[in-house]
Amino acid sequence: MAANKMMQFVSVPQRMPEKRPAAARKTDFAEIYARFTPDRAAEQASRCEQCGIPFCQVHCPVHHHIPEWLRLTAEGRLEEAYEIVAGSNNLPEMCGRICPQxxxxxxxxxLEQSGHGTVTIGTVERYITDTAFDMGWIKPVRPLQERAESVGIIGAGPAGLACAEQLRKHGYQVHVYDRYDRVxxxxxxxxxxxxxxxxxxxRRTQHFRDSGVQFHLGADVGGRSGPSFAELRARHDALFIATGVYRARDLAAPGSGLAGIVPALAYLTASNRKTLGDDVPAFDDGTLNAAGxxxxxxxxxxxxxxxxxxxxxQGAKSVKCLYRRDRANMPGSMREVAHAEEEGVxxxxxxxxxxxxxxxxxxxxRVHRMRLGAPDASxxxxxxxxxxxxxxxxxDLVIKALGFDPEPIPAMFGEPGLKVxxxxxxxIDWSSMMTSLPGVFAGGDIVRGASLVVWGIRDGRDAAEGIHAYLAAGRAARNAPQALALAS
Structure with missing residues (x-):
């Protein structure tokens, strides 16, 4: 489709990929949307208005060049579209699936604001990247020059992974440490x-491995199963802390200590581990299983x-969600709410x-009815x-999904000088992403609080540039005396 075939929103209606019926999809853990066909992806991409001020891009944390890769998709130039996508996002196939677009x-x-229905940006992004993997267009990172300096990254989540790939592009030796057994x-x-x-x-993890990122799994930094924070500082020329926030917020109410009341992350982790084929005793004995x-x-x-x-x-008899505000004030994605209602929640x-x-x-x-009163500080x-x-x-089962707070990182790491x-x-200093400790950087949820995957990617990319500048400055300082001696 030629570039002059853009702005087709007047004649082409918005169409998402085919969605599996609720009765079928709620019986398994497969994704609910099918993949676009090439013609449908081009058709939906052609709806883009190619705005002079692309508000889609402005409101994307990684500032994706969205109109550009939509145009290339409409023209059938998918390999070029992927190059644009990958230029600003290290995990585009994941953001295409899980970002709250x-x-x-x-x-x-x-188009959404004008009533024509938004361009289906997320599903096109997913289509581009999945196609790129299928076609073999996604190649391992091969830096022009391998550098001697090494960087340690604590946390193999979105922020850590984005930082790792960007640093490999600069040629640094990158080691990622994570307490869990998978990336x-x-x-x-x-x-x-x-x-x-x-x-x-x-699939993306293998790409990072092929690119030279070295993963050290089961390495609980500061804990029994991992190196100490001081050891990592001595081992590497710079560190990036991307641990996320995992401490579940609790609920102060009578009876909250009863059995059958569990934190959300424990529940979701058990389910995901079971899906991955792991042995999960707390799932098998019913503690973290909603069946019946x-x-x-x-x-x-x-x-x-x-x-x-x-x-x-999992086959629950009934599923209810309690929220203290109304639908209009719910922080979660309205699409997710709609999916849940379709599935019987x-x-x-x-x-x-x-x-x-x-x-x-x-x-x-025992539940209170609530009403909305005067505005709070926010x-x-x-x-x-x-x-x-x-x-x-x-x-029979109550799941607390009240958000997450940081773990006491300075105490865990034995580093009281790390300011929080x-x-x-x-x-951190947002201009460099450096913490109060020289050569130690941080980003993602451990800096922002519980946030979105795409913000973690943004922070990881920014931190990589901060680390590169820091190490380059150190390299220049070390080389200065030698240059002066040669000049004399």
Whole structure:
């Protein structure tokens, strides 16, 4: 399709890839959308208006050159389209699947604002990258020059992986340390397969290995199974901390210590490990398995959506999601809410748990009705309890999806000089991504707090450039005396 065939939004309606019916998809953990055909991908890409000010790109954390690769897709020039995609995103096939496009690029598409329906940016991005893998266009990184300096990266999640690949492009020797036994962090253990099938993560992991990134798995830095932070600082010329945030927020309510009340990440990790074929005793004995149970999930973000949709697939008797605000104020993706409702999840809006009841094990959740009052410090309306509004929900399994806080990194690493904010996130100089310790950088959720995968990618890329500048400056300083001696 020629470039002059763009801006077809008037005659070409928005069409997503075929979506599997809810009755079929809720029986397995396969992704719910089919892949675009070449003609359909070109057709949907041709709807792009090629805006002079591309708000899709402005609202993308990695500032994807979206209009450019949409145009190339419409013209059938997919290999060139992939080169543009990969130029700003190290994990494009994952972002195409799991980014909340309705809150980012697609939500800010001019066509969406004008009522024509957004360009389906995420599904085209996924199509481009999957095609690139199939065609063998994605080659390992081969730097022009291998450098002697090495960089240690703590955390094999999105931020760490993006930083690792960018540093390899500069020729640095890159070593990634992670406490888990697989690469990917939340991509592999936190996000269910119906959003991101695990072979997609493993395929990209192999690309990083082929590019010369060295992974040290089961290495809990500062713990019993890994090197100390001080050892890593001595071993490497620079470090990048990309540990993410994994400490689950708790719920202060009577009965919250009853059996059957579990944190979201433990629940999702057990499910993902089972899907990967691991032995998971807590799943097999029913502790982290929703089969045959009345499930109540507490929270309104994307993690809560992952939990309710996982519970459906595990064969729960009923699945309810409690959220203290209304639908309009829910932080999670509205697309995910719609998918969950199609699959049989019941949302109990404007509700919050008051107490958990049961004889040693949770049997009932006593719930308050809520209403939205005056705005809080963030400008959102603060939820208030409606007096005398309590009601009860049957529950055999309660999943807390209330968000995540940082672990006490300075104490874990035995490095009190590592400055953190009052929330426990690591403090950095955003112009360089360096922490309070020379040569130690940080990014992703451990700096931002729980955020999006795409923001982790952005931070990893920025940190790689900060590390490159830091090591280049050190190299120049070491070479200066030699240059002076030769000149004299």
């Amino acid at each position: 309705d809150r980012l690029c697609e939500g800010n598409c001019v 990917g962090g939340l991509l592999i253990y936190g996000i269910p397969g119906f959003k991101l099938e695990k072979h997609v993560v493993e 149970k009345h499930v109540v999930v507490i929270g309104g973000g994307d993690t809560a959506m992952d939990c309710v949709r996982t519970a459906v697939r 019941e949302f109990v809006w404007l509700s919050a748990p008051e107490a958990f009841l049961g004889d040693g094990k949770v049997e009932t959740v 400008g959102r309306q603060a939820p208030e309890i409606v007096p005398g509004s309590s009601f009860r929900l049957e529950a 904010s009052r929330w426990g996130t690591i403090t």
